Amino acid sequence: MRKLLDYLLLPTAITGFERKYLARTNRIAFAFFALHVPVLCLIAWGNGTKPLLALALSLATLVGPAAAQKTIKNPRWVSMVYGVTAMFFGGLLVHFGQGATQIEMHFYFFALLAMLAVFANPMVIIAATVTVALHHLVLWLIVPESVFNYAAPVWVVALHAVFVVLESVAVCFIARTFFDNVIGLEKIVEARTQELAARSAEMRRVLDNVDQGFVVVAKDGTIASERSRAFDLWFGVGHKTLVAAFSTKSVEFAQALTVGWDALTDGFLPAELLLEQLPKRLNVGDEHFDVDYLAVNDEGSLLVVVTNVTARVTQEIGDRERMETLSIFERVLSDRNAVDEFFREANDIVKQIASGAPDLLSFKRAVHTLKGNSAMFGLTSVAEACHDVESFVAEEDEKPSPRVLAPLLERWNRVGTSLSRVVRVRSNMIELDADEHAALEREASVYSMDLWRKVHDLTLEPTKRRLTGVAAHTARIAERLEKDVAVAIEDNNLRIDAAQWSPFWSAFVHAVRNAVDHGAETRDERAEAGKSEKTTITLRTVMQGDRFIVEIADDGRGVDWDRVREKAVAAGLASETKEDLTMVLFSDGMSTRDGVSAMSGRGIGMGALKAAAEGLGGTALVLSERGHGTTIRMSFPVSAMGTDGRVRRTFPPRVA
Numbered sequence: 208m209r210k211l212l213d214y215l216l217l218p219t220a221i222t223g224f225e226r227k228y229l230a231r232t233n234r235i236a237f238a239f240f241a242l243h244v245p246v247l248c249l250i251a252w253g254n255g256t257k258p259l260l261a262l263a264l265s266l267a268t269l270v271g272p273a274a275a276q277k278t279i280k281n282p283r284w285v286s287m288v289y290g291v292t293a294m295f296f297g298g299l300l301v302h303f304g305q306g307a308t309q310i311e312m313h314f315y316f317f318a319l320l321a322m323l324a325v326f327a328n329p330m331v332i333i334a335a336t337v338t339v340a341l342h343h344l345v346l347w348l349i350v351p352e353s354v355f356n357y358a359a360p361v362w363v364v365a366l367h368a369v370f371v372v373l374e375s376v377a378v379c380f381i382a383r384t385f386f387d388n389v390i391g392l393e394k395i396v397e398a399r400t401q402e403l404a405a406r407s408a409e410m411r412r413v414l415d416n417v418d419q420g421f422v423v424v425a426k427d428g429t430i431a432s433e434r435s436r437a438f439d440l441w442f443g444v445g446h447k448t449l450v451a452a453f454s455t456k457s458v459e460f461a462q463a464l465t466v467g468w469d470a471l472t473d474g475f476l477p478a479e480l481l482l483e484q485l486p487k488r489l490n491v492g493d494e495h496f497d498v499d500y501l502a503v504n505d506e507g508s509l510l511v512v513v514t515n516v517t518a519r520v521t522q523e524i525g526d527r528e529r530m531e532t533l534s535i536f537e538r539v540l541s542d543r544n545a546v547d548e549f550f551r552e553a554n555d556i557v558k559q560i561a562s563g564a565p566d567l568l569s570f571k572r573a574v575h576t577l578k579g580n581s582a583m584f585g586l587t588s589v590a591e592a593c594h595d596v597e598s599f600v601a602e603e604d605e606k607p608s609p610r611v612l613a614p615l616l617e618r619w620n621r622v623g624t625s626l627s628r629v630v631r632v633r634s635n636m637i638e639l640d641a642d643e644h645a646a647l648e649r650e651a652s653v654y655s656m657d658l659w660r661k662v663h664d665l666t667l668e669p670t671k672r673r674l675t676g677v678a679a680h681t682a683r684i685a686e687r688l689e690k691d692v693a694v695a696i697e698d699n700n701l702r703i704d705a706a707q708w709s710p711f712w713s714a715f716v717h718a719v720r721n722a723v724d725h726g727a728e729t730r731d732e733r734a735e736a737g738k739s740e741k742t743t744i745t746l747r748t749v750m751q752g753d754r755f756i757v758e759i760a761d762d763g764r765g766v767d768w769d770r771v772r773e774k775a776v777a778a779g780l781a782s783e784t785k786e787d788l789t790m791v792l793f794s795d796g797m798s799t800r801d802g803v804s805a806m807s808g809r810g811i812g813m814g815a816l817k818a819a820a821e822g823l824g825g826t827a828l829v830l831s832e833r834g835h836g837t838t839i840r841m842s843f844p845v846s847a848m849g850t851d852g853r854v855r856r857t858f859p860p861r862v863a
Contacts, residue, residue: 215329229282236289251303290331293319294338327386329379336375426507456491495520534585575811579716583680667702670748690727697747703848714819717812726763760838766831793817823847
């Protein structure tokens with residue numbers, strides 16, 4: 208019996224949620240029953256059962272709930288009033304619905320009993336059940352025609368009551384279940400909260416014993432209490448947002464995170480894409496952290512995992528430096544002169560960069576040239592540092608501060624130390640001094656012209672050596688860009704003065720990068736165009752009449768001259784003739800790409816190449832047909848091939 212009472216009687220305490228819910232439900236119930244008044248009048252009029260009486264009795268029935276709404280503070284008691292009211296209106300409906308359909312009106316009681324479950328209180332159902340039972344019993348004894356449309360015996364009334372009781376039992380179960388699982392939600396939440404608190408305490412103990420920084424961050428960027436001790440040790444405690452925590456280590460990282468987080472909360476782009484674009488590496492002096500972001504629920508909360516990778520990064524830097532040193536050493540064994548020249552010229556460029564260069568354009572060219580040459584000699588770390596400086600200049604349109612330049616200068620100093628140990632660079636390096644070479648040349652002229660010519664050319668550098676180095680760099684770029692490229696060399700046994708041509712070869716690297724990045728096609732593109740699988744890039748030095756020609760040609764996609772014209776018009780440059788468009792390609796800051804990559808897109812390389820060619824008295828020309836390839840041709844006078852611009856004679860002196 209006690210269990211039954213505990214089941215039927217709700218707990219004494221009324222939660223805020225239940226109070227608010229019942230207040231709203233009671234108001235709706237009053238409106239619902241108020242609508243019964245015109246319906247009952249209409250039914251009474253149709254059945255000829257005194258519509259004015261129906262109006263009076265239905266209004267009288269509404270007095271009870273109206274008074275309860277105004278005077279009773281406990282919403283559960285008000286709900287019980289509505290349980291009684293429902294059955295009163297059921298009695299009126301049966302009374303005024305006398306006739307052939309009167310028995311059908313009894314379905315109202317069963318329907319209303321079921322609907323009373325919305326009050327989530329079994330006592331409301333019991334109050335309604337008692338009311339309908341008394342109604343049927345009293346009126347059956349006094350006014351039987353008000354209950355049934357025929358002289359019903361007592362067993363019919365009893366059977367009717369049994370069905371009402373059966374339904375009330377089921378509805379009580381529904382009402383109590385509704386209360387326990389919905390109306391009592393606050394208590395459920397409280398219990399769940401306590402459970403979660405216990406689990407959080409257990410999780411906290413786990414997090415405090417891991418060497419990674421774990422922190423849960425809400426969609427608005429605020430930090431939850433769930434985080435590991437490692438995170439607090441690295442970034443401190445008391446921070447309300449993730450950005451505030453990271454700003455203690457790096458303001459730049461925090462700013463980048465703010466921009467990315469704003470885009471994430473806007474929800475305009477897919478969250479998966481934006482998560483990949485959030486900053487991932489936090490560098491603070493000698494400390495390095497990897498930051499990963501994982502979505503944990505549909506509300507936008509993220510699990511941020513911070514890993515201290517300082518030891519790994521230090522090892523990677525050491526491994527990279529050793530690999531770069533090995534690469535330089537291999538180049539020394541194959542072409543020591545080229546390494547010496549690179550080191551001397553790079554040193555001069557670094558000094559120019561450190562001093563700020565005379566103007567912004569010269570600074571851009573210096574950094575871009577150092578990047579290209581460093582990449583060609585396998586100094587990837589220097590090339591990447593140059594790229595970072597270029598990105599800063601492109602964004603700010605000004606020379607970088609010493610702080611921005613510091614990583615590049617520091618890296619070059621480390622490289623210079625390694626180079627000096629491996630190469631032992633000397634300011635001047637020849638196998639024979641000038642007098643010895645001149646004497647040998649005179650001796651050779653006595654024997655044969657061929658021997659004299661070979662001795663004569665000893666101080667000149669074979670163009671094949673340079674083209675071979677450029678070819679190797681071309682292959683590395685192609686591999687990095689995942690392009691299939693075959694490189695052909697046509698040196699035609701020509702030689703030139705190495706020192707005089709060193710700046711040109713440095714700038715020539717830009718043409719190589721453009722040929723691979725812009726010109727080379729994918730296998731699918733070449734197959735569709737009916738071409739061979741690999742793009743062929745030809746590096747050529749040749750004599751044409753009295754001109755010395757240096758060319759790089761590819762059979763790739765060719766220059767999109769329409770795109771060049773659009774860029775020229777946008778920049779206010781001449782674009783009427785093919786010569787105009789060629790000049791556009793060599794203009795500083797002009798690129799057909801909309802984005803910048805580590806290989807191209809800044810519009811500096813071609814201008815640097817043209818300037819280097821003109822510095823030797825030459826000219827630069829672009830020949831290209833869409834879909835058939837591009838040739839960049841530099842033409843020089845023969846005098847440019849010799850030392851200090853003097854023409855090297857191609858015949859021996861007259862022998863006495």
